[in-house]
Amino acid sequence: MVELLLVLPENRALPLQPDATDRKLLRELQRDSHRSVQVLGDTVGLSPSACHRRIRALEEAGFVQGYRAELDAGRLGFAMQFFIEVGLTSQSEAALDAFEAAVQDIPEVLECHLMAGQSDYILRVICRDHEDFEHLHRRLSARLPGVARIHSNMSIRRVKARSGLPI
Incomplete structure (x- = not known):
């Protein structure tokens, strides 16, 4: 078996799968x-410099995509969360691309997933109240x-929330 390595700065070779x-x-x-x-x-049992x-190597190899603060939506006035199933009139590449481009400009849409199954997309959205949801809808x-x-x-x-991966 041949193991592929990604050579990074500082001459450290990082396996494509982390050890x-x-x-x-x-x-x-x-x-x-x-x-x-x-x-x-x-x-984790490393010196600060090795850590x-x-x-840095994990970041450069794309295993770490960024760092962020987790905010409390309720304390910021977003009391309601909805999961919205969307069906499109067409599943052509142009139709999917147009929908995906348009959904990028709606800040209340936190996530958009292309689905296999009954719906074409599922959106996770947040709203302040019923009136806010009506406008969003x-x-x-x-x-x-x-x-x-x-x-x-x-x-x-929310019954369970996990932002990390089970690694």
Whole structure:
């Protein structure tokens, strides 16, 4: 078996799949990326400089796509969350591209997934209240190209949330 390696700066060759230490480091970064390199290194058994080199290599290899703060939607006034199933009039490449381009400009749409099954897309949206949702629903119906049907489901409460991957 031949193992493919990605050669990165500092002459460190990183396997296309992270090793056990890299996986441990990725788990810790998912849990809390705000910690210092010293603390992260201590947690995974690396010196600060080795930890920093591994983090940089994981970032450069695309395993880490960014860092962000997780905000509390409710405290910011977004009390309602909906999952909206969208069916299009056509599934042509042009129709899908037009829909996907248009949905990018709607800030209340947090996620958009192309689906296999009954719906063409599922959107996860947030709203402040019922009136805000009504305006959003009208905008979705009028603004998104090729929409044949919209079916909305309101989330009562989140039972489980996980932002990290099970690595």
